Amino acid sequence: MSRVIRAAVFQTAWTGDKESMIQVHEQAVRDAAAQGAQVLCFQELFYGPYFCQVQDSAFYEYAEQIPDGPIVKRFQALAKEHGIVLVLPMYEEEQPGVLYNTAAVIDADGSYLGKYRKTHIPQVKGFWEKFYFRPGRSDWPVFDTKAGRIGVYICYDRHFPEGWRALGLAGAEIVFNPSATSRGLSAYLWQLEQPAAAVANEYFVGAINRVGVEELGDNDFYGTSYFVDPEAQFVGEVASDKETELLVRDLDMAKLREVRDRWQFYRDRAPGAYTPLTTP
Amino acid sequence: MTTALEPVLSVRQVLTLDRVLAGEPEVVAGAGHLDRPVRWVHVAEAADVGVMLSGGEMVLTTGVLLAGDEEKQVEYIRSLYRAEAAAVVLGLGRAFPAPPDVMRRAAERCGLPMVVLHRPFPFAELTEEVQSRLVRRKFATVSLSESVRTALTGLITAGAPLQRLLDEIALHAGCPVVLANLAHRVLATAGERSAVDDVLRDWERIARQAGVGEGDRWVRAELGGRGEHWGRIVLCGYRGDSPIGRLLAERAAEALVLHRMLGGAAHSWEEQSAQSLLTDLALGVVPPRQLLPRARAAGLPVNRRTFVPLVIRDGDPVALDRVLRLLGLPGLVAELGDGATAVLLSLARDQDAAALAAYFATRLRTESEAGAPVVAAADACTAWEGVPAGLREARHVADAVAEHTAALDLPVVVRLKDVRLRGLVRLLRDNPHVQSFAERELDGLLCGPDAEPDLLAVLRTYLATGRNKSRTAQLHHVSRPALYRRLEAIQVRLGVDLDDFEQAASVHIALLAHDTQHR
Numbered sequence: 001m002s003r004v005i006r007a008a009v010f011q012t013a014w015t016g017d018k019e020s021m022i023q024v025h026e027q028a029v030r031d032a033a034a035q036g037a038q039v040l041c042f043q044e045l046f047y048g049p050y051f052c053q054v055q056d057s058a059f060y061e062y063a064e065q066i067p068d069g070p071i072v073k074r075f076q077a078l079a080k081e082h083g084i085v086l087v088l089p090m091y092e093e094e095q096p097g098v099l100y101n102t103a104a105v106i107d108a109d110g111s112y113l114g115k116y117r118k119t120h121i122p123q124v125k126g127f128w129e130k131f132y133f134r135p136g137r138s139d140w141p142v143f144d145t146k147a148g149r150i151g152v153y154i155c156y157d158r159h160f161p162e163g164w165r166a167l168g169l170a171g172a173e174i175v176f177n178p179s180a181t182s183r184g185l186s187a188y189l190w191q192l193e194q195p196a197a198a199v200a201n202e203y204f205v206g207a208i209n210r211v212g213v214e215e216l217g218d219n220d221f222y223g224t225s226y227f228v229d230p231e232a233q234f235v236g237e238v239a240s241d242k243e244t245e246l247l248v249r250d251l252d253m254a255k256l257r258e259v260r261d262r263w264q265f266y267r268d269r270a271p272g273a274y275t276p277l278t279t280p
Numbered sequence: 281m282t283t284a285l286e287p288v289l290s291v292r293q294v295l296t297l298d299r300v301l302a303g304e305p306e307v308v309a310g311a312g313h314l315d316r317p318v319r320w321v322h323v324a325e326a327a328d329v330g331v332m333l334s335g336g337e338m339v340l341t342t343g344v345l346l347a348g349d350e351e352k353q354v355e356y357i358r359s360l361y362r363a364e365a366a367a368v369v370l371g372l373g374r375a376f377p378a379p380p381d382v383m384r385r386a387a388e389r390c391g392l393p394m395v396v397l398h399r400p401f402p403f404a405e406l407t408e409e410v411q412s413r414l415v416r417r418k419f420a421t422v423s424l425s426e427s428v429r430t431a432l433t434g435l436i437t438a439g440a441p442l443q444r445l446l447d448e449i450a451l452h453a454g455c456p457v458v459l460a461n462l463a464h465r466v467l468a469t470a471g472e473r474s475a476v477d478d479v480l481r482d483w484e485r486i487a488r489q490a491g492v493g494e495g496d497r498w499v500r501a502e503l504g505g506r507g508e509h510w511g512r513i514v515l516c517g518y519r520g521d522s523p524i525g526r527l528l529a530e531r532a533a534e535a536l537v538l539h540r541m542l543g544g545a546a547h548s549w550e551e552q553s554a555q556s557l558l559t560d561l562a563l564g565v566v567p568p569r570q571l572l573p574r575a576r577a578a579g580l581p582v583n584r585r586t587f588v589p590l591v592i593r594d595g596d597p598v599a600l601d602r603v604l605r606l607l608g609l610p611g612l613v614a615e616l617g618d619g620a621t622a623v624l625l626s627l628a629r630d631q632d633a634a635a636l637a638a639y640f641a642t643r644l645r646t647e648s649e650a651g652a653p654v655v656a657a658a659d660a661c662t663a664w665e666g667v668p669a670g671l672r673e674a675r676h677v678a679d680a681v682a683e684h685t686a687a688l689d690l691p692v693v694v695r696l697k698d699v700r701l702r703g704l705v706r707l708l709r710d711n712p713h714v715q716s717f718a719e720r721e722l723d724g725l726l727c728g729p730d731a732e733p734d735l736l737a738v739l740r741t742y743l744a745t746g747r748n749k750s751r752t753a754q755l756h757h758v759s760r761p762a763l764y765r766r767l768e769a770i771q772v773r774l775g776v777d778l779d780d781f782e783q784a785a786s787v788h789i790a791l792l793a794h795d796t797q798h799r
Contacts, residue, residue: 246606248609
């Protein structure tokens with residue numbers, strides 16, 4: 001009997017205030033747990049608007065301590081109550097003026113497992129992220145959760161194959177890619193890059209994107225969150241491009257083994273030949 | 281949408297014409313490129329022939345200006361190649377008694393088909409033959425395009441449903457036709473049933489490949505308008521010429537876009553698709569096994585699943601679909617008419633079907649803006665064959681419970697056991713004995729010049745609450761003495777004693793039967 005991980009992702013629209021946004025996500029935890037989901041990942045900067053459409057220091061107040069801030073504590077309690085692993089993409093304040101785009105990982109017993117800080121920070125129209133975030137140097141953590149071995153690669157990171165590979169080398173079975181990305185900019189990449197990463201690194205990917213147009217700009221966030229397997233096949237249907245949606249999917253780890261037995265990418269890679277890639 | 285189609289013959293087809301065969305053609309170079317389309321036939325001797333061409337021409341020459349000059353011969357071939365000529369045909373004779381090796385090698389390098397005629401004939405005969413064929417094909421194509429467009433436009437203006445349009449397209453295509461959304465969910469199909477089923481059986485895999493390779497006989501056209509892309513239409517295994525297939529697919533796509541734009545937003549194609557599937561399932565006319573490929577292609581997980589048939593009263597199908605998405609529950613939603621909407625949930629085998637149905641119903645109450653819809657369910661089934669009976673049972677329960685929902689203390693998900701006598705009466709509602717029994721028992725309240733509908737409502741509540749007077753008074757916003765007066769009036773008119781169990785039961789059954797007739 002192969003191991004099946006029931007995994008979930010949640011996409012939603014900005015409600016207009018932080019507290020109701022948190023409540024919507026708390027309900028999503030309950031909804032996912034009702035279906036027996038073992039792990040759930042939210043969208044990038046889940047409890048706020050995508051404020052990087054503008055450059056305004058007022059939004060610094062969305063940042064919290066990880067793990068000592070109130071939101072992590074709140075979701076630790078919820079994770080424990082429902083026995084579900086949570087991946088929380090948040091705005092992190094390490095200390096005043098040192099801010100990161102981070103995902104905290106909470107185990108099913110409510111314990112804090114660690115965090116990943118977004119490595120690649122964009123600075124293009126509508127995505128002024130360098131204004132808000134310092135690049136993370138997290139050494140590609142993979143979290144040994146009750147649900148399985150989980151990695152996180154946030155939004156713009158996904159355009160860089162190196163991180164996907166590092167997470168694979170560290171043993172990730174599922175990599176979540178929480179995002180906030182808009183139709184005009186990236187729609188042609190959305191169903192190309194993550195499936196390609198799933199194939200190249202032979203693991204499952206859960207891709208999450210928020211929905212709707214927010215008051216801060218014209219970005220049309222197009223949802224269409226999905227899970228994709230190591231053969232680049234979507235697991236079930238892709239989510240709506242406009243509606244709030246919870247996706248709960250059974251990911252069969254036998255598929256991961258089957259594909260790795262067929263293609264020996266990890267055996268045949270040649271790290272000694274890649275020195276130019278790490279030369280600054 | 282563009283129609284960049286030219287009615288064409290291939291080089292290979294030209295070479296098999298009787299007139300050409302009589303000239304004993306021999307392909308001496310570019311034999312791997314004989315399927316190139318020939319758009320026109322052109323006679324040219326000049327060395328710089330390329331400047332006169334616009335691509336796709338089969339160029340005929342005697343080589344009279346090229347003989348003896350190998351450089352010119354090579355340049356002639358290169359010039360044709362640069363101009364994207366379809367092929368060159370050299371009539372052997374005075375200039376070239378045998379195939380010129382230099383030209384042959386140059387053509388081979390360029391991948392340009394080179395044909396020599398061992399028994400040349402006047403080129404005019406060939407140009408006339410080929411060009412009349414090309415013109416006939418072009419005329420036939422335009423004529424086909426027009427007739428398809430006229431037929432489809434006629435259907436649209438007559439208000440034909442989507443299925444009728446697809447049937448017409450399948451008639452012209454002679455192969456299964458599939459309409460799918462961007463998520464590859466099949467929204468509608470047309471064509472011979474068994475061929476369609478073959479396509480749907482493996483839809484998810486082949487859908488992603490359709491139209492990718494040449495010659496796969498899957499012809500696809502994209503659907504969209506006003507800056508949005510909605511889906512695609514696919515002719516599956518089209519057996520005719522591929523340009524004609526593309527033309528048909530494009531005409532079909534145009535018509536479908538028009539149909540969608542004119543059709544308004546009453547029911548999306550997704551809704552229509554689910555409706556047709558669940559209606560077919562519930563009616564039981566088509567064996568459920570035959571509907572399985574359609575269900576799978578419509579995005580419903582069907583392998584190793586537990587199915588939960590639900591029917592919701594007074595629920596908005598769009599809102600129901602939204603709640604399913606919100607909860608991450610895989611399922612199909614379809615309006616059945618008469619205020620009833622079917623929801624077929626598909627759950628993993630290890631999930632608790634009853635608990636999740638209750639969870640769904642509870643969330644539906646909190647998410648519904650207009651009251652609390654009644655959620656009726658049949659028992660979950662692991663066999664797909666059990667779904668039709670389940671849908672019918674859920675519908676029956678929903679109908680049986682349709683009245684008195686305020687008075688009845690119903691669970692969040694209502695099942696057959698909860699509707700008890702009400703369910704039985706509903707099953708018997710068409711029986712004339714039951715109908716006349718109801719009329720007879722209630723005659724005093726229903727007939728006469730002073731019939732009072734209010735008394736009937738009070739009686740209904742009184743019996744539904746198990747003859748609970750304070751609850752009835754509360755539900756009708758009247759004082760207890762006022763209720764007593766009304767109950768007394770009811771007893772007088774009906775000539776019964778409602779404190780007598782059998783008489784009260786008789787009136788109750790009559791009232792249930794009466795109500796089932798008036799829904």
